[in-house]
Amino acid sequence: MSEISLKKQPVVLIIEDEPGDAELIRIQLLERDPKAFDVYLVPSLTEAKSQLEQKNLKPDVILLDLNLPDSTGPETVKRCRAIAPEVPLVVLTGLDDHQATEVAIEAGAEDYLSKGDDASSIRKAIRYALLRHDRDANERLALTVFNHAREGIMITSAQGIILEVNASFTRITGYSREEAVGHTPSLLSSGHHTPEFYEEFWVTLFERGHWEGEIWNRRKNGEVFVENMTVSAVRDPSGEITQFVALFTDITEQKEQQTQLEHLAHFDALTDLPNRVLFNYRLNQSTAYADRHGTRIAVAYLDLDGFKPVNDIHGHAAGDVVLQEVAKRMQACLRDEDTLARLGGDEFALVLESVQVPEYLDGLLERLQAAVSEAVAWKGHSLHVTASIGVTFYPQEPPVDISQLMHQADEAMYTAKQQGKNCYSLYPLSFS
Structure with missing residues (x-):
């Protein structure tokens, strides 16, 4: 078989501590052409590492004796791989050391040579190692x-x-x-x-x-x-x-952040009640349900009386505590199907489903007012607020839309304020 020329002058690093063996291999590599290979001889892994790192030697193939002064057996292959991970290795073994050869191949060597092989076999082993290494480049890249x-x-x-x-x-x-x-x-x-x-x-x-x-x-x-x-x-x-x-x-983390952002987009950060966006959505759903099933809903606007003095005298931290506590108390008064939202500041809105007037509504509004009026403890102080509530109903004749409903509830709330606060007012309607 003719020798295959992969490169004009491949660089061969021979790591062999027996000078006679190393020199013999060098002679065998160069006997047919002194310029066929650029050969370097070192007696140990330590010296090889020095050549690679300090002298910037870039071998194309390494001939490696398994038993060196600073390493023995298959461990030598692993250590050599560590200092030259991309260079093909051809292991030098004794004539009958088949077990060591198999272990060396498993450890990462491309091929092996028995010491004493003829020159042609050595040259072919190097050429084949280079070819094999080049052929397997894509596989090594995929593995990496x-x-x-x-x-x-x-x-x-x-x-x-x-x-x-x-x-x-x-x-x-x-x-x-x-x-x-x-x-x-x-x-x-x-x-x-x-x-x-x-x-x-x-x-x-x-x-x-x-x-x-x-x-x-x-x-x-x-x-x-x-x-x-x-x-x-x-x-x-x-x-x-x-x-x-x-x-x-x-x-998972991105999903949690997305969930948090979606929650913030629809819920008030202070009270965790629905915000204006979610309230409007639920109000639309409730009016559509009322239209389909012939039920009546109540829409309420609620404003806290005396909240500004709490903020002015005790600070915004106290005001936040009041809003949080009042929100929890009002929520506890409602059914699962009802919606309580914070629209901003000390303003709240409610959608009360399937309301029968006045049996359910009167009792609920009184419970809401009692819940709001209960003192809130804060740093040794008893903070007091009350609620003015305006209520309207849906459906109506002539028909009204969502913005009209909210405007009616707001008007009724201001009527309650004018009537002395801490009370509720119904938007003037006649019911059949």
Whole structure:
């Protein structure tokens, strides 16, 4: 077989502590062409590291004796890999040291040579090591990406058995490679999704060859988390699915932040009551329900009496405590289907569902006023406020919209203020 020229003058680093053996190999490499290889000889890993780091030596291949003054056996391969991770290694062994050879290959060597091999075999081993290393470059790159990807990676068989996972899979799920391989992804199931969800998942995956979405899974410690996952089918040349590759990222924190932002967009930060946006939405829903089912709702506007003096005398911190306490007390007076919202400042609004006038309404308004009037303790002080409430009703004749309802309730509330505060007023309507 003719020798293969990969490079005009490959750099060969021979790590061998026996000077005679090292020199013999150098002669064998150069006997046919003194410029065939650029050869460097060092007696130890320590000296090799010095050449690579301090003298910037860049070998194309390393011939490595397993037994050196500073390292012996297969550990020598691992240590050499650490100082020259991208350089192909050819191990030098004794003639009958087959076991050491096998272990060295498993440790990361590309090939091996028995000391005493002829010159042609040595040159061919170097050429083949270079070719093999170049051929496997894409595989090594893929393995590097697999091991260092921030995304969790899970590879399964066509039957859904986990074949391989990466370090990020373990970091995210808590399951080691040994605990995951051989199981199915149901190992992570949280019980959050329905059988129909998984049925649609598999249908999409087989029909389109990929699926992307959010899945709620459970870590080894029992904690539920949310992942954004992409699953792709791997097919052989005949089109048959052989494997599935799943990539996922943990988006639990982002989901929590999103939930918090959505909550802030619809709820008052101080009292945690619905804000004006959510109140308007619920009011629209309530009027639509009343139209469909022939029921009546009450819409109330409530303003606190005496709140400004609390702020002026005791400060805004005291005012905040009053608002929080009053909000909790009023909420406790309502049914689950009713809505209490803070519109801003000391102004509140209510939607009271399926109201029969006056049986339910009178008693509720009195309870609300009593709840508001109860003293609020703050730093040794008893803080007092009362409520002026204006109420209107829906539906009406002629028909009114949401903004008209709120305007009527506001007018009725101001009437209550003019009547001496701490009372309620109904928007003047006649009911059939």
